[in-house]
Amino acid sequence: PQLKQSGPGLVKPSETLSLTCTVSGDSITSSNYFWGWIRQPPGKGLAWIGTMYYSGTAYYSPSLGSRVTISGDTSKNQLSLRLTSVTAADTAVYYCASGTYYYNSTGYYPIDFNTWGLGTQVTVSS
């Protein structure tokens, strides 16, 4: 699939960050892939935010806790990221990604992120 990201580049402190990733070339409900968001603060490394499988099962970084939600809009074939109560520490480039996974009787197991979006720079500032 191909991933096209969109969303505001500036968010005020305490407000909600909302980003969208429009998928082409496959459906977000396809069992072929799983979907995720990763971010990169300025000058720092990569940090996983969360992942979602075609069934709707999602996993989130414990460090973000209940502030983060990943969801899918099947009518638009889009993946969404919502991060509430943002602070300056949430300033980062946010990447949408898709990848392959492994499934067995005990659950879903991610294997890799083989396709990445171009990234969206989000700055949290008043």
Next chain:
Amino acid sequence: DIVMTQSPLSLPVIPGEPASISCRSSQSLLHSDGYNCLDWYVQKPGQSPQLLISLGSNRAFGVPDRFSGSGSGTDFTLRISSVEAEDVGIYYCMQTLQTSQITFGQGTRLEIK
């Protein structure tokens, strides 16, 4: 959390020479189904990260064969047999064993001498 530790953090290399990056995990990444849950990515300047190696040693589609991954359990290595100028970037390892807490190494910056 599974902590991923890369070394070195900076790697100056002469073109044509080999290079290797180490990645160690705080616990074994060997899945009960027999595969290693370790990937390698490179982020070239101004670009998004791209997958190089998955499952410890499987080159991704289109990745030149000068890149190879090895290791098992807690110790993994990414090798470049002959570095080219286009290989400049930051290399990350990433573990996927912990489905609910995927983690990356700190990154290794490869530069051309």
